[in-house]
Amino acid sequence: MSVRRLAEQQPDAFEFTPQNKAWLDQQIAKYPDGRQASAVVPALWRAQKQNDNWLPRAALEQVADALAMPYIRVMEVATFYTMFNLEPVGKFYIQLCGTTPCMLSGSDDLIAVLKRRVGPQRTVSADGLFSWLEVECLGACCNAPMAQINDDYYEDLTAANFEKLLDDLAAGRDVNKGSQSGRVSSEPAGRLTSLVSLYGERDTSDGD
Amino acid sequence: MTKILVDGIEVDVPAEYTLLQACEEAGVEVPRFCYHERLSIAGNCRMCLVEVKGGPPKPQASCAMAVKDLRPGPQGAPPEVLTKSPMVKKAREGVMEFLLINHPLDCPICDQGGECDLQDEAMAYGVDSSRYAENKRAVEDKYIGPLIKTEMNRCIHCTRCVRFTAEVAGTGDMGAIGRGEDMEIATYLQSAMTSELQGNVADLCPVGALLPKPQSYRARSWEYQKTETIDVQDALGAAIRVDARGREVIRILPRVNDAVNEEWISDKTRQVVDGLATQRLDQPYVKENGRLHPASWERAFAAIAAKVKSAPAGRIGALVGDLAGLEEIFALKLLMEKLGSVNLDCRQDGAKLDPKFGRASYLFNATIAGIEDADGLLIIGSNPRQEAPVLNARIRKRWLKGGFSIGLVGEQADLTYDYAYLGTGPESLLHFIEHNRVAAQKRLVLVGQGALARPDGAAVLALAAQAAQKHGGVSDGWNGFSVLHTAAARVGALDVGFTPGDGGLDAQAMAKTGALDLLFNLGADEIDVEPGAFVVYIGTHGDRGAHRADVILPGAAYTEKSGLYVNTEGRVQASSRAAFPPGDAREDWAILRALSGALGRPLPFDSLTQLRAKLVAAHPRLCNIDAIERADPAHIRALAALPASASKEGFASIVADFYLTNPIARASAVMAECSALAQGLAKARLKQAAE
Numbered sequence: 001m002s003v004r005r006l007a008e009q010q011p012d013a014f015e016f017t018p019q020n021k022a023w024l025d026q027q028i029a030k031y032p033d034g035r036q037a038s039a040v041v042p043a044l045w046r047a048q049k050q051n052d053n054w055l056p057r058a059a060l061e062q063v064a065d066a067l068a069m070p071y072i073r074v075m076e077v078a079t080f081y082t083m084f085n086l087e088p089v090g091k092f093y094i095q096l097c098g099t100t101p102c103m104l105s106g107s108d109d110l111i112a113v114l115k116r117r118v119g120p121q122r123t124v125s126a127d128g129l130f131s132w133l134e135v136e137c138l139g140a141c142c143n144a145p146m147a148q149i150n151d152d153y154y155e156d157l158t159a160a161n162f163e164k165l166l167d168d169l170a171a172g173r174d175v176n177k178g179s180q181s182g183r184v185s186s187e188p189a190g191r192l193t194s195l196v197s198l199y200g201e202r203d204t205s206d207g208d
Numbered sequence: 209m210t211k212i213l214v215d216g217i218e219v220d221v222p223a224e225y226t227l228l229q230a231c232e233e234a235g236v237e238v239p240r241f242c243y244h245e246r247l248s249i250a251g252n253c254r255m256c257l258v259e260v261k262g263g264p265p266k267p268q269a270s271c272a273m274a275v276k277d278l279r280p281g282p283q284g285a286p287p288e289v290l291t292k293s294p295m296v297k298k299a300r301e302g303v304m305e306f307l308l309i310n311h312p313l314d315c316p317i318c319d320q321g322g323e324c325d326l327q328d329e330a331m332a333y334g335v336d337s338s339r340y341a342e343n344k345r346a347v348e349d350k351y352i353g354p355l356i357k358t359e360m361n362r363c364i365h366c367t368r369c370v371r372f373t374a375e376v377a378g379t380g381d382m383g384a385i386g387r388g389e390d391m392e393i394a395t396y397l398q399s400a401m402t403s404e405l406q407g408n409v410a411d412l413c414p415v416g417a418l419l420p421k422p423q424s425y426r427a428r429s430w431e432y433q434k435t436e437t438i439d440v441q442d443a444l445g446a447a448i449r450v451d452a453r454g455r456e457v458i459r460i461l462p463r464v465n466d467a468v469n470e471e472w473i474s475d476k477t478r479q480v481v482d483g484l485a486t487q488r489l490d491q492p493y494v495k496e497n498g499r500l501h502p503a504s505w506e507r508a509f510a511a512i513a514a515k516v517k518s519a520p521a522g523r524i525g526a527l528v529g530d531l532a533g534l535e536e537i538f539a540l541k542l543l544m545e546k547l548g549s550v551n552l553d554c555r556q557d558g559a560k561l562d563p564k565f566g567r568a569s570y571l572f573n574a575t576i577a578g579i580e581d582a583d584g585l586l587i588i589g590s591n592p593r594q595e596a597p598v599l600n601a602r603i604r605k606r607w608l609k610g611g612f613s614i615g616l617v618g619e620q621a622d623l624t625y626d627y628a629y630l631g632t633g634p635e636s637l638l639h640f641i642e643h644n645r646v647a648a649q650k651r652l653v654l655v656g657q658g659a660l661a662r663p664d665g666a667a668v669l670a671l672a673a674q675a676a677q678k679h680g681g682v683s684d685g686w687n688g689f690s691v692l693h694t695a696a697a698r699v700g701a702l703d704v705g706f707t708p709g710d711g712g713l714d715a716q717a718m719a720k721t722g723a724l725d726l727l728f729n730l731g732a733d734e735i736d737v738e739p740g741a742f743v744v745y746i747g748t749h750g751d752r753g754a755h756r757a758d759v760i761l762p763g764a765a766y767t768e769k770s771g772l773y774v775n776t777e778g779r780v781q782a783s784s785r786a787a788f789p790p791g792d793a794r795e796d797w798a799i800l801r802a803l804s805g806a807l808g809r810p811l812p813f814d815s816l817t818q819l820r821a822k823l824v825a826a827h828p829r830l831c832n833i834d835a836i837e838r839a840d841p842a843h844i845r846a847l848a849a850l851p852a853s854a855s856k857e858g859f860a861s862i863v864a865d866f867y868l869t870n871p872i873a874r875a876s877a878v879m880a881e882c883s884a885l886a887q888g889l890a891k892a893r894l895k896q897a898a899e
Contacts (some may be wrong), residue, residue: 045512
């Protein structure tokens with residue numbers, strides 16, 4: 001975490017697409033009159049989605065105008081939640097978990113990969129494809145180490161399969177979401193060590 | 209009511225009271241930074257921790273826990289609050305230590321030093337040394353406007369300023385961006401605040417993060433001579449404290465007066481101070497060969513005496529400006545009586561208010577505190593935000609409570625609350641009278657000077673009275689007919705009858721070429737006196753009035769004299785002298801007394817006390833300081849019965865520029881900067897609207 005400011009290079013204008021505008025009106029209609037400000041997070045989120053995953057100043061003001069809020073109120077929300085990017089990000093925005101379980105399982109190797117391939121945090125690679133940020137726990141510790149790329153989790157990463165994943169993404173090939181080691185969701189890696197028998201049956205495992 | 213024990217003292221308080229309020233009821237002091245009785249509860253500074261019995265077994269923020277949240281003891285014993293137990297002391301010391309982690313130790317160079325809440329509380333709960341070797345947080349200073357200097361390293365994130373701009377001022381200028389340790393108090397992208405009450409955030413700031421910019425490094429708080437007095441920048445008469453250092457007034461702060469200004473003052477009231485020192489008239493001047501030359505008092509008086517000799521009584525007149533005290537108004541009236549003239553007027557803007565309609569016709573009868581009792585509001589030809597920002601904050605406060613329908617006839621403006629726009633002029637007012645469907649039992653009909661200072665002002669006044677009469681404005685126990693004045697001297701002058709006598713000329717007629725030979729102008733700077741008459745200007749600043757004068761007699765500004773003022777509600781208030789007038793300038797009543805002697809018609813008093821005795825003898829109600837004598841609502845009914853035919857022209861607000869309404873404000877560089885900023889903003893808005 002650090003001080004977050006709006007990007008220095010800003011586009012001149014931001015306009016919701018007609019579909020998004022209609023969607024936003026629906027969201028606003030959910031709330032009683034005078035409480036439109038409640039829709040600020042969904043509105044900002046949709047604006048961010050529309051604008052290549054980051055929020056320009058014009059989008060903040062557009063949302064504030066739509067919800068009849070002072071600009072500073074929207075600014076407060078946008079700077080409070082780190083899910084809102086205030087600067088341009090790569091086409092593939094990588095949030096790499098560096099919290100204890102991931103760190104113990106080798107997230108440092110992944111950071112080295114990113115530093116070499118993409119550069120330092122918060123910079124967009126020259127081809128515009130990647131940018132990355134080390135974030136706190138994303139709650140997939142069973143499958144550590146992991147990273148979130150745009151909306152999806154990629155788990156059980158190693159330096160090698162992470163490198164391949166980035167190559168595939170860059171080349172536009174299909175990739176598997178979730179575990180990259182082939183295990184199903186967060187089942188134990190290797191084999192089952194518990195709940196191996198049904199109730200009443202003899203435990204056939206050679207467990208201790 | 210619920211019984212509760214505070215440090216062993218039993219108090220009986222309403223159940224919805226917070227523990228902090230209960231503690232105050234018991235006379236126990238609880239330290240606090242974020243809590244403020246006129247703002248919403250934030251509960252984020254944690255300084256007001258107390259120990260409770262009958263609630264959670266941990267330190268509780270007393271500002272955010274209600275008395276009703278506590279359970280009684282086993283035998284029905286009242287719940288207990290301890291504010292001096294070892295647990296409380298330890299908890300508060302811990303909070304203080306956390307607050308000081310990032311607070312710089314720059315008290316010796318901080319303007320807040322000596323009047324700083326954090327400094328004071330650190331004396332009580334601080335420890336003698338720090339346990340932290342880490343670097344302190346560094347925060348960029350922000351620009352938030354011309355009146356407030358920021359020193360953001362010192363901010364302790366109490367968010368009082370944020371809550372003030374959102375709740376009281378209603379502009380929502382400030383906010384807290386970022387989170388956690390990186391939280392910063394800021395305006396949107398370092399824009400200037402837009403509120404007319406923004407200066408108050410410096411008072412609210414418990415530390416030295418927000419400071420009044422014009423007073424930067426001017427003086428330490430203990431060096432001031434503090435004088436409690438009354439403001440004259442608008443007709444509210446806000447309670448202020450004038451702080452002077454040596455001969456010079458350095459700053460003006462609000463005092464608490466729940467009946468008038470609560471504890472807010474407008475930026476003009478607060479920052480007009482530099483205008484008190486610039487453009488001052490500090491010696492008499494006499495015009496010779498078309499140029500004003502410095503002169504002695506004797507020569508100035510001789511020039512006037514010569515003129516008085518040659519002028520017939522009917523061609524002598526007197527005008528009273530917006531800032532005059534009652535004493536000099538009364539003295540000038542006596543002088544005019546001695547000279548045999550009936551050409552008197554105090555309504556330089558041409559407002560069609562007249563004591564002959566009864567006192568109720570020109571008072572804010574609902575009273576300022578009474579706004580909170582009203583259930584409907586009709587604003588006629590006024591922009592309260594510009595004409596009386598503190599009163600506007602009171603309206604907003606009432607509006608926030610809900611169940612308050614507001615209608616506006618006149619110019620549309622951002623008043624910081626929603627209103628139904630009914631139209632521009634008298635026709636819309638008539639339409640309201642005939643067809644209004646929004647019921648109200650206690651409607652407040654607020655009539656601005658913009659509706660009255662026009663040729664058909666009397667008709668508009670009658671229409672307003674009709675609106676009040678017909679739609680719940682006047683009933684038993686409620687008189688909602690309220691005239692909002694813009695001049696501090698106006699109600700007092702009307703009270704002592706400083707209006708044209710039988711066959712006398714009014715202000716507009718007096719200002720015409722050829723109407724008068726001699727005009728005494730007591731600080732009336734908002735009227736253009738046409739060439740012709742010999743003008744004697746008694747005033748403080750080299751402003752419009754002085755430029756037109758043939759003789760200038762330098763007077764005392766409101767901080768330099770003791771005087772009586774009657775505010776827009778009819779409340780008599782006394783001001784006190786905080787400093788002396790500059791150079792040869794004298795208090796206005798003394799000038800008039802000396803002048804009367806030089807004219808051979810000495811006025812019957814030799815001191816302010818004698819003058820006040822004469823004033824009170826003539827107008828007994830003026831001796832009830834700080835009291836309002838209610839006016840008779842029958843006058844409103846009589847007014848409503850008058851025939852009224854108004855023109856179709858729309859109402860315009862009388863205050864075109866809030867920051868430059870009087871000679872003192874026009875002499876102030878700070879007010880000029882604020883004005884330029886506000887005008888620029890208004891232009892940008894117009895441009896945006898046009899696009």
